[in-house]
Amino acid sequence: MRTKPEKAKQEQEIFVNRDVSWLEFNTRVLEEAMDEANPLLERLKFLAIFSSNLDEFFMVRIAGINRQPRLVPRKLYKDYTFLPLDLLNELTGKIRSLVTRQYRCLYSEVLPALAEHGIRIVSWADLPAALQVQAEEYFEHNILPVLTPIGIDTSHPFPLLPNLELELLVRLQDHKKADQERFAVIEVPKVIPRFLPMEDGSGSKLFLPAEEIIAHNLSTLFSGYPVLECSPFRITRDMDFSIEDDSVADLLTEMQETLQKKTHRQVIRLEISSGMTRRSCSWLSEKLQVAKEQIYSIHGLLNLKSLFELASIDSKPDLKDPPMPPLQSIYCLEKKSMFEHIRENGRFMIHLPYESFDPVIKLMEQAAEDPNVLAIKQTLYRVSGNSPVVQALIRAARNGKQVTVLFEIKARFDEEHNIRHARDLAEAGAHVVYGIAGLKVHCKALLIVRREEDGIRRYVHLATGNYNDKTARQYTDLGFFSDDKILAEDVAGLFNVITGFSDPPLWNKLIVAPFNLRERLIYLIDREASLSSQENPGHIRMKCNSIIDYEIIEHLYKAAERHVKIELVVRGICGLNPFALRSDAAKRITIVSILDRFLEHSRIYYFRNNGAPEYFVGSADIMPRNLDRRIEILFPVDRKNLQEELDFILRTALSDRRKGRRMTGFNRYSRTDEAKPTPARERTRSQ
Amino acid sequence: MNSVLSSSMKTSCPQKKYPQKALAATIDLGAHSVRMLIAEYETISGKTSPLEDLEVAVPLGSSVFRHGKISNAVIRMLCDIFKNFRSKMDEYGITQYRAIATSAAREASNSDILLERIYHATGIRVTIFEGSDEARLDYFTVMDTVPAKYRFSSGNALIANIGTGACQVSAYDSGKLHFTETIKIGTLRVLELMPDTMSASGVRKYLTPIVNKSFSEIQNLAERVHSRLLIAMGSSVRSLLALSGKDFSKSRTAELSASDFDLLMKHLTDLTFEDISSRYGMEKDLSEAVIPCALIISNLFRITGAQKLLVPMISTKDVLMQDFIQGLTGSKDRFAQQIENIIKTTAEKYHTDAAYGELTWSLAEKLFRQLIPLHGLKNEDLILLRIAALLHKSGMFINNQAYHKHSFYIISNTEIPGIVDSDRKVAALTARYHRKSFPGLQHAEFAALTPDNRTRVLKLSAILRIACALAQGNASPDKLKISWRPDKVILSSSQYASLQDLFPDESVQECFSRVFAVPLLFK
Numbered sequence A: 001m002r003t004k005p006e007k008a009k010q011e012q013e014i015f016v017n018r019d020v021s022w023l024e025f026n027t028r029v030l031e032e033a034m035d036e037a038n039p040l041l042e043r044l045k046f047l048a049i050f051s052s053n054l055d056e057f058f059m060v061r062i063a064g065i066n067r068q069p070r071l072v073p074r075k076l077y078k079d080y081t082f083l084p085l086d087l088l089n090e091l092t093g094k095i096r097s098l099v100t101r102q103y104r105c106l107y108s109e110v111l112p113a114l115a116e117h118g119i120r121i122v123s124w125a126d127l128p129a130a131l132q133v134q135a136e137e138y139f140e141h142n143i144l145p146v147l148t149p150i151g152i153d154t155s156h157p158f159p160l161l162p163n164l165e166l167e168l169l170v171r172l173q174d175h176k177k178a179d180q181e182r183f184a185v186i187e188v189p190k191v192i193p194r195f196l197p198m199e200d201g202s203g204s205k206l207f208l209p210a211e212e213i214i215a216h217n218l219s220t221l222f223s224g225y226p227v228l229e230c231s232p233f234r235i236t237r238d239m240d241f242s243i244e245d246d247s248v249a250d251l252l253t254e255m256q257e258t259l260q261k262k263t264h265r266q267v268i269r270l271e272i273s274s275g276m277t278r279r280s281c282s283w284l285s286e287k288l289q290v291a292k293e294q295i296y297s298i299h300g301l302l303n304l305k306s307l308f309e310l311a312s313i314d315s316k317p318d319l320k321d322p323p324m325p326p327l328q329s330i331y332c333l334e335k336k337s338m339f340e341h342i343r344e345n346g347r348f349m350i351h352l353p354y355e356s357f358d359p360v361i362k363l364m365e366q367a368a369e370d371p372n373v374l375a376i377k378q379t380l381y382r383v384s385g386n387s388p389v390v391q392a393l394i395r396a397a398r399n400g401k402q403v404t405v406l407f408e409i410k411a412r413f414d415e416e417h418n419i420r421h422a423r424d425l426a427e428a429g430a431h432v433v434y435g436i437a438g439l440k441v442h443c444k445a446l447l448i449v450r451r452e453e454d455g456i457r458r459y460v461h462l463a464t465g466n467y468n469d470k471t472a473r474q475y476t477d478l479g480f481f482s483d484d485k486i487l488a489e490d491v492a493g494l495f496n497v498i499t500g501f502s503d504p505p506l507w508n509k510l511i512v513a514p515f516n517l518r519e520r521l522i523y524l525i526d527r528e529a530s531l532s533s534q535e536n537p538g539h540i541r542m543k544c545n546s547i548i549d550y551e552i553i554e555h556l557y558k559a560a561e562r563h564v565k566i567e568l569v570v571r572g573i574c575g576l577n578p579f580a581l582r583s584d585a586a587k588r589i590t591i592v593s594i595l596d597r598f599l600e601h602s603r604i605y606y607f608r609n610n611g612a613p614e615y616f617v618g619s620a621d622i623m624p625r626n627l628d629r630r631i632e633i634l635f636p637v638d639r640k641n642l643q644e645e646l647d648f649i650l651r652t653a654l655s656d657r658r659k660g661r662r663m664t665g666f667n668r669y670s671r672t673d674e675a676k677p678t679p680a681r682e683r684t685r686s687q
Numbered sequence B: 001m002n003s004v005l006s007s008s009m010k011t012s013c014p015q016k017k018y019p020q021k022a023l024a025a026t027i028d029l030g031a032h033s034v035r036m037l038i039a040e041y042e043t044i045s046g047k048t049s050p051l052e053d054l055e056v057a058v059p060l061g062s063s064v065f066r067h068g069k070i071s072n073a074v075i076r077m078l079c080d081i082f083k084n085f086r087s088k089m090d091e092y093g094i095t096q097y098r099a100i101a102t103s104a105a106r107e108a109s110n111s112d113i114l115l116e117r118i119y120h121a122t123g124i125r126v127t128i129f130e131g132s133d134e135a136r137l138d139y140f141t142v143m144d145t146v147p148a149k150y151r152f153s154s155g156n157a158l159i160a161n162i163g164t165g166a167c168q169v170s171a172y173d174s175g176k177l178h179f180t181e182t183i184k185i186g187t188l189r190v191l192e193l194m195p196d197t198m199s200a201s202g203v204r205k206y207l208t209p210i211v212n213k214s215f216s217e218i219q220n221l222a223e224r225v226h227s228r229l230l231i232a233m234g235s236s237v238r239s240l241l242a243l244s245g246k247d248f249s250k251s252r253t254a255e256l257s258a259s260d261f262d263l264l265m266k267h268l269t270d271l272t273f274e275d276i277s278s279r280y281g282m283e284k285d286l287s288e289a290v291i292p293c294a295l296i297i298s299n300l301f302r303i304t305g306a307q308k309l310l311v312p313m314i315s316t317k318d319v320l321m322q323d324f325i326q327g328l329t330g331s332k333d334r335f336a337q338q339i340e341n342i343i344k345t346t347a348e349k350y351h352t353d354a355a356y357g358e359l360t361w362s363l364a365e366k367l368f369r370q371l372i373p374l375h376g377l378k379n380e381d382l383i384l385l386r387i388a389a390l391l392h393k394s395g396m397f398i399n400n401q402a403y404h405k406h407s408f409y410i411i412s413n414t415e416i417p418g419i420v421d422s423d424r425k426v427a428a429l430t431a432r433y434h435r436k437s438f439p440g441l442q443h444a445e446f447a448a449l450t451p452d453n454r455t456r457v458l459k460l461s462a463i464l465r466i467a468c469a470l471a472q473g474n475a476s477p478d479k480l481k482i483s484w485r486p487d488k489v490i491l492s493s494s495q496y497a498s499l500q501d502l503f504p505d506e507s508v509q510e511c512f513s514r515v516f517a518v519p520l521l522f523k
Helices: A004-010 A018-034 A040-066 A084-116 A129-146 A210-216 A251-260 A278-288 A304-311 A338-345 A358-369 A388-398 A415-428 A485-498 A517-531 A550-561 A583-587 A624-628 A640-654 B007-012 B060-067 B072-092 B103-107 B111-122 B131-145 B187-192 B200-214 B216-222 B235-242 B258-269 B273-280 B284-304 B316-328 B336-349 B354-370 B381-391 B403-412 B421-432 B451-472 B507-516
Strands: A074-077 A080-082 A119-121 A150-152 A166-173 A181-187 A195-199 A205-209 A227-237 A267-273 A295-298 A347-352 A373-380 A402-407 A431-433 A444-452 A455-463 A475-482 A511-513 A539-544 A565-570 A589-594 A604-607 A614-618 A630-637 A660-665 A668-670 B021-029 B033-042 B048-057 B097-101 B126-128 B157-162 B167-173 B176-183 B229-233 B253-257 B308-312 B480-485 B488-493 B520-522
Touching: A018 A040, A018 A084, A018 A668, A040 A084, A040 A227, A040 A267, A040 A304, A074 A550, A080 A084, A084 A119, A084 A295, A129 A195, A129 A210, A166 A210, A166 A278, A195 A210, A195 A304, A205 A210, A227 A278, A267 A278, A338 A347, A338 A358, A338 A455, A338 A475, A347 A640, A358 A373, A358 A388, A358 A444, A358 A455, A358 A475, A373 A388, A373 B072, A388 A402, A388 A415, A402 A415, A402 A485, A402 B072, A415 A431, A444 A485, A455 A485, A455 B021, A455 B048, A485 A630, A485 B048, A511 A517, A511 A624, A517 A539, A517 A550, A517 A604, A517 A624, A517 A630, A539 A640, A550 A565, A550 A583, A565 A640, A583 A589, A589 A640, A604 A640, A614 A640, A624 A630, A630 A640, B021 B072, B021 B316, B033 B072, B033 B316, B048 B072, B048 B316, B060 B072, B060 B103, B060 B187, B072 B111, B097 B103, B097 B111, B097 B316, B103 B111, B103 B126, B111 B126, B131 B157, B131 B167, B131 B176, B131 B229, B131 B308, B131 B316, B157 B284, B176 B336, B187 B200, B187 B284, B200 B216, B200 B284, B229 B284, B235 B253, B235 B284, B235 B308, B253 B258, B258 B284, B258 B308, B273 B284, B336 B354, B336 B381, B354 B381, B354 B451, B354 B480, B381 B403, B381 B421, B381 B451, B403 B421, B421 B451, B451 B507, B507 B520
Parallel strands: A119 A205, A267 A295, A373 A402, A402 A431, A539 A565, A565 A589, B021 B097, B097 B126, B157 B229, B229 B308, B488 B520
Antiparallel strands: A074 A080, A150 A181, A166 A181, A166 A227, A195 A205, A227 A267, A347 A475, A373 A444, A444 A455, A455 A475, A511 A630, A539 A604, A589 A660, A604 A614, A614 A630, A660 A668, B021 B033, B033 B048, B157 B167, B167 B176, B253 B308, B480 B488
16 A cells, blocks of 8 residues: 555656556445445445456456566556556555455445345345255255366366356365365356345345355265365456457457467456365465465455345335336337438437437338348447347348448457357358457447438448447447438448458548547647637537546646636546646546446537537547557537537536536545435436 | 338338439559449439448559569459459449559559459459540549639640559640550659669659650650640649648649749658658658659659649549449540540541541441441441541551551550540551451451451441542532342442442442342442
């Protein structure tokens, strides 16, 4: 942990380290779990989200830092450097503290409060006899058949354990030599629910963890071997792999082979139950080759990500946020086709999840069946399991349309999922492109080519969010429908680039990374600065998930120094530290982070441009990976009514006093005292 | 492709008549890149809307100019690219396309193999674009972009399309095409002649005499065309403009004065290729091309004495699509008059009797039009007949003896923009066979034609023979009567008691009946 002088020095740095900022973001997630104003099951959900986030952070970020030479300074931007060892220590120290807070919140606040509402997580000992019998029957029928205990000895080496799965370490007494012990590992099967739900007759819902059931029935598994100890543990592996795809002929095969090797990757974290003996811990850490500082002793349930199971139970709606189903779209209520709607309107926008995702699905389904449709092209990054989007594309291919899909199989943690869908599409006759060597395709674009009475017309849908009907109910995103010819020409050009049919063209309306997005953003910021003065200050507003590109941040600082008002709504990582600037410039920069029931995901960029405002929407956050190593797009929104809508979104977000936290110091966010609504005044809550 | 409208389309669309539209594609294979344009056009008006513009970089030029042929790797690369283009055409259901290959492919010794491989892989037939074809497109480019105030259509101008392998130079005299020449000096070609290690200033020193020599022929011709307007086009020319410091991005035509150009030349001497590439964001090939390009333009300034340079800021390839569509819609060929000018200029050059030529043509045209049911030739063949009619005696400039063979030579070697090489051969042989021997396979040039073209020569030359005989006798086209029946053709004229008198031997009738299997009779 940093000393006071080190902290003071850090606060004068003009940038915030990405990982340090991320941890602060996850702290805000934890604060939502700790917020008593949130319904209990929502608090539980935030605890699960915190854990899920942390898992990913370890797998990718901590793993990445861990691989670097610890004492060699790493340059982030110009003179901004960090020492991996220092960073690792800072991060892991903070994580331990946060995890402690997390468990305190769970066990001291949330679980007791849930118990009052008749929801309890219980241990075996808590169960009345009748329920123990029920649990044993459940074990016999549902768990035992899928259990595979693995004894470890000289002829049975330590197994390759899967990443993030809950395991039980069992220490047994050797039945032949009483002074000798043996170890066994049992994976808690992921095919069974983490919790067995039961009712105790008084109306209370009891949830018994699966590991408790297994632990109680060990004698069935190891008959003849006295059980000395049974402790849960979990490993996290380094999952930050990038395939050398610059010259890979078959990206798909390479990805599949890489995924198959994932169990071989280095263990980066070992979580153990606090009840595990030192002996067992020592043995285990030696087998897994983990250092002491990589071991986390947990006072309670491991893998709190599984609390999602409880958070989603239907029987206690009063413990959740009131439902907010998406508004039915007028474009789906009327009998007109989506093509007619788009033609008549020229362009329109939907705001998820407040509005339904159905217009997108309807458009795709109609395109699949319409004999006038010649071709459909789409980028897919993360899709749902039984995706109606993929189904529509399959039908379209079978109906003889020219279907081209860029399926980004490098979408982290969705690789296997995407590979399966991609194969289905290819089998249906679609032309599937599995990605571009060297770049990740992150833009969300759909192009439909249709022959109409007055000639060929192309319809586009561009969005900030994925073509995923599930996340469409959970994330805020914007989707834009248009038949604008120039935009369609650009989108057609984009697909030609993505499919390797063409080199990048000169874009008319689209701004595309990695070709010109960075330069254009800098140009727009610098232009705003050049047009700005004390009497006529410029104005920039940005809403995105992360701002961590230091070159862009530097230009924002310069703009602030030239009287530009800068308002940023950044959900997650933010690398700015305006407090290191001159005080007048610092005052012009406002940074708000919103964490609420829906995940803020839309990206909007606004530049006042001396009274001729320009609005851009798209897929890109301001991170080096988005600007330089991904295909991203921003597109202009030039219709006045749509600009007004975007303006409303930005203003509302910036004035959110309920769930908006403002940056009030170096990497520090606070809600104002007005966070708790009083009966007299309802504070703005943007969601 | 017929489309069936969905019911929602039918009920909700207003009852409006829309002009009929179709789709077309053009593909242009150059030395640096291959480009495909897809456009939708109105079938009556020819009004065009672009749909797709694809371009892929290919190292074709460096392969050809260095080794004289296209490497196997490049052939395979092009097959893959053309497969994508095929896929793109299938997506839109496009059947109408024009695919051309310009200088680098034209000069490769294995261009036939390239074209065959592409056809085999994709079914796309690529034709070689001659220099004279490029001159035609250059004319359209200038007509469509250069503002009327420069009076291109009535003044003197020199157009230079500076390519990677060759320059196509066309001179216009009072708005009429005077000549067009392909000069085998191109930006990439000359660079391939030089050592790799030569610096930018070394390049300039080395190339100046080469460029001057190559353009010396133009200088001779250009004395007749003292141009006040110099127009240059090509990607290297547009790149060169970027070095001038002026912003031409919003102009359809850029203008640079001679003095500004001199400043640009001076500026170039201080720059290395790497400077040009990095400072101006140019690809390596283009950054190396600007110096030879500048030398060529400098030479052209000197030849023409022009005070300014005009540069159309669109690619000639954009004009290719427009030209193709005009052909599809049957629009009047805007270049027809220029073809006419070049034929007349050639006739003048070889001191042919213009009045006699016109008389021969009038008679030949009448015969052609009235015997269409017999010969079945297309209207496009009329221009070839005209060329042969006006130039069939041009060979006399060389030698009276066997002048018909000299006429063949002259026509074969005269670049006539808009007339492809194979058609020019047909016209040349038509002129050759207006007298003496009947066309036969014992003549190598005739045997080298495709069967279809041999048939055209047979028919056109048979018609021309009659026209020549009639012209010799000063027959008036107005008084000539032609009647055709399935079993005979009868010619008569009120000028003569019998037209037989104009055909002293029966060679013309014999030729006619051999070609058309019906006798030619005179009343």
